[in-house]
Amino acid sequence: MLAYSPRIRVPFVVLASAVLMLAACNANTGGSTPPSGSTTSAAPSVIEPNKLTVLEWSGYEKDDFWKDFKTASPDTTVKFEFGISDADILSLMEGGSSADIFHFYTGWQQFYVDEGLVREIDTSKLTNWDKVPDSFKKMGQVNGKQYFLPWDWGFTSILYNTAHVSGDVTSWNALFDNKYAKHISMWDDGPAAVTVSAYVHGWDETKITDDQLAQIEREWKTQKPLNLHYWTGEYTDFCPEVISGDIWVAYAWQGCYATALVDGTQPVKYANPKEGRNSWVGLYGISTKTASYDLALKFLDDKLAAVSCGNAVTLFYYGCANQDVMKAITDPILIKAFAIDDPTVLEQTNFTPPVTQAQRDAWTAMWARVKAE
Amino acid sequence: MLGRRGSLWFLAIPPYLWLLLLFVLPLGAVVAISLLPGSGRINFSAGWPSTNQYQQVLETAAYLRRLGISAVMAFAVAASATVLAYPIAYFLAFRARGRATVFLILLLIPFASSYLLRVMAWKLLLGSEGAINWVLTSISLIHEPSALLVYSQAAVVITLIYVWIPFAALPIYAALQRIDRAHLEAAADLGAGPWTRFGRITVPMSLPGAVATFFMVFIPTVGEYVTPSLVGGTGGIMYGNLIQDFFTRGGNWPLGSALAVVMLLAVLALVLIALRLVDLRRVAV
Numbered sequence: 154m155l156a157y158s159p160r161i162r163v164p165f166v167v168l169a170s171a172v173l174m175l176a177a178c179n180a181n182t183g184g185s186t187p188p189s190g191s192t193t194s195a196a197p198s199v200i201e202p203n204k205l206t207v208l209e210w211s212g213y214e215k216d217d218f219w220k221d222f223k224t225a226s227p228d229t230t231v232k233f234e235f236g237i238s239d240a241d242i243l244s245l246m247e248g249g250s251s252a253d254i255f256h257f258y259t260g261w262q263q264f265y266v267d268e269g270l271v272r273e274i275d276t277s278k279l280t281n282w283d284k285v286p287d288s289f290k291k292m293g294q295v296n297g298k299q300y301f302l303p304w305d306w307g308f309t310s311i312l313y314n315t316a317h318v319s320g321d322v323t324s325w326n327a328l329f330d331n332k333y334a335k336h337i338s339m340w341d342d343g344p345a346a347v348t349v350s351a352y353v354h355g356w357d358e359t360k361i362t363d364d365q366l367a368q369i370e371r372e373w374k375t376q377k378p379l380n381l382h383y384w385t386g387e388y389t390d391f392c393p394e395v396i397s398g399d400i401w402v403a404y405a406w407q408g409c410y411a412t413a414l415v416d417g418t419q420p421v422k423y424a425n426p427k428e429g430r431n432s433w434v435g436l437y438g439i440s441t442k443t444a445s446y447d448l449a450l451k452f453l454d455d456k457l458a459a460v461s462c463g464n465a466v467t468l469f470y471y472g473c474a475n476q477d478v479m480k481a482i483t484d485p486i487l488i489k490a491f492a493i494d495d496p497t498v499l500e501q502t503n504f505t506p507p508v509t510q511a512q513r514d515a516w517t518a519m520w521a522r523v524k525a526e
Numbered sequence: 527m528l529g530r531r532g533s534l535w536f537l538a539i540p541p542y543l544w545l546l547l548l549f550v551l552p553l554g555a556v557v558a559i560s561l562l563p564g565s566g567r568i569n570f571s572a573g574w575p576s577t578n579q580y581q582q583v584l585e586t587a588a589y590l591r592r593l594g595i596s597a598v599m600a601f602a603v604a605a606s607a608t609v610l611a612y613p614i615a616y617f618l619a620f621r622a623r624g625r626a627t628v629f630l631i632l633l634l635i636p637f638a639s640s641y642l643l644r645v646m647a648w649k650l651l652l653g654s655e656g657a658i659n660w661v662l663t664s665i666s667l668i669h670e671p672s673a674l675l676v677y678s679q680a681a682v683v684i685t686l687i688y689v690w691i692p693f694a695a696l697p698i699y700a701a702l703q704r705i706d707r708a709h710l711e712a713a714a715d716l717g718a719g720p721w722t723r724f725g726r727i728t729v730p731m732s733l734p735g736a737v738a739t740f741f742m743v744f745i746p747t748v749g750e751y752v753t754p755s756l757v758g759g760t761g762g763i764m765y766g767n768l769i770q771d772f773f774t775r776g777g778n779w780p781l782g783s784a785l786a787v788v789m790l791l792a793v794l795a796l797v798l799i800a801l802r803l804v805d806l807r808r809v810a811v
Binding site for chain 2: 237238239240241243244247268335341342343377378380381382383385390394397398399510513514517518520521522524525526
């Protein structure tokens with residue numbers, strides 16, 4: 154018996170070590186993060202390091218999208234780290250990322266504030282803040298405080314190929330239409346699926362019941378074979394298929410719509426569903442851990458400046474929170490993509506609401522079951 | 527001066543330390559996280575350990591069904607890659623002679639390119655504007671090009687077989703190299719023809735290498751997620767994609783970890799059952 158006991162103990166020792174290691178990491182991150190209530194906009198009096206780390210999405214690190222800062226602060230070292238989803242970026246911040254600035258999308262604001270991961274933004278130090286419309290500023294507010302700076306934004310709607318779809322698409326229901334079987338593409342995202350179903354059924358997406366979620370699951374399971382694939386990257390596995398003509402009806406952001414219009418190979422339209430389009434806003438937050446608060450503010454202020462914002466519009470086909478830049482758009486394709494010629498479009502647009510952790514978990518698990526079916 | 531035992535320890539410690547830090551501890555962490563009661567920020571202070579996540583996995587038939595589908599796909603990939611790699615290994619071991627090194631280098635050339643690039647090449651080949659669609663439409667087997675060749679379970683299996691074949695040939699080649707040629711000569715002297723020698727000496731003696739190859743391909747393929755993401759479409763989704771989703775898109779590490787541990791245990795069970803059924807020592811004699 155004794156001869157075997159060390160071998161038996163080894164896995165337990167290893168497991169216990171792993172747990173202790175994780176617990177220590179957890180304690181460290183938790184301990185070093187001040188509660189959100191204690192964060193203020195007051196800048197530290199110490200000399201800040203002349204370097205910034207930005208937790209970004211791949212593609213946004215290109216100089217074009219922070220050109221104004223790069224020109225104004227050539228000596229500052231800016232390092233980019235990457236996340237691949239909103240959940241991933243939140244996990245990285247929770248796990249103690251050293252990023253000074255992080256970028257995520259609407260629906261996740263509350264988590265950062267509740268967990269004390271974000272510092273309030275001192276908007277008095279932003280020279281471009283007056284160019285941001287109030288509706289966008291509100292997206293960055295939690296509990297009446299400005300924690301986030303809105304930057305990129307866009308629509309979500311149905312992109313369709315008029316060579317294969319007769320008549321106008323007038324409802325999100327088009328994603329469930331058997332006529333387009335194997336030529337439909339839905340975004341690979343549980344919360345997005347719930348949002349679409351909520352629009353179709355006229356439900357409040359922030360108050361989805363268990364029965365409604367069960368119905369949503371059944372409907373998306375039935376819809377699954379209609380898809381060519383679930384897309385994950387707008388410019389990697391989605392837009393090329395739209396341009397090649399393989400996808401006829403899709404859940405899409407306006408970036409791909411503009412790309413397809415510029416390409417011109419396929420005749421495409423972007424629907425104005427009777428349930429309304431969806432709209433999302435990209436937000437930047439400054440980490441409570443930053444030692445370069447003023448520099449981070451300067452970086453974000455310069456992101457809002459004309460050149461950086463303009464490049465987001467002209468190179469990425471994403472809207473930017475600087476309304477002067479949006480008003481200056483003259484390219485007919487961009488006017489179409491952002492529906493600038495339709496003054497009523499925003500009245501019919503549903504902005505992505507914040508949802509709870511429990512809802513996100515339930516919706517993600519629902520989508521995993523749909524995919525697993 | 528180190529003694530014999532000291533030298534052994536000196537040589538053994540680095541790899542064991544490496545394994546402990548980069549395999550055993552992360553695996554322990556995954557197990558520990560899978561025992562968390564809920565999602566959100568990792569916190570072992572409340573409700574740990576809990577079997578909540580495992581209950582959720584085991585009560586969801588769709589997850590287990592997808593694990594079964596992934597195991598069948600992995601079996602098809604492993605069996606096909608092993609069978610297709612065998613002639614290559616045989617050629618290298620018995621026919622290439624002085625040029626074996628050159629052919630071995632040629633076999634390894636695909637490793638010089640990125641895995642993603644090789645998978646993407648298949649996406650281009652199978653895509654609606656790809657060569658295979660062009661051939662099929664040219665010979666009127668299909669009326670119009672279809673993207674469905676690429677987004678399917680079959681595309682995942684074909685691509686994975688292609689990716690694995692060069693890897694699969696190496697252990698079989700090593701097993702064939704170890705066969706004492708005197709056995710084959712003795713069999714020939716006793717009147718055994720080439721097929722008899724192959725069937726009664728070469729195959730049995732190389733079987734341990736072939737079985738090792740099979741498992742070398744099968745085990746990682748069950749948890750594969752990159753290839754199905756690129757060429758699988760909605761039908762080719764594998765169990766690994768579900769795990770990836772919970773980690774990267776759902777932010778639900780505990781459930782993702784539980785799915786991973788269940789897969790690990792299932793694969794271990796399958797391997798143990800297979801090794802029980804195939805007694806390598808007997809077969810190889």
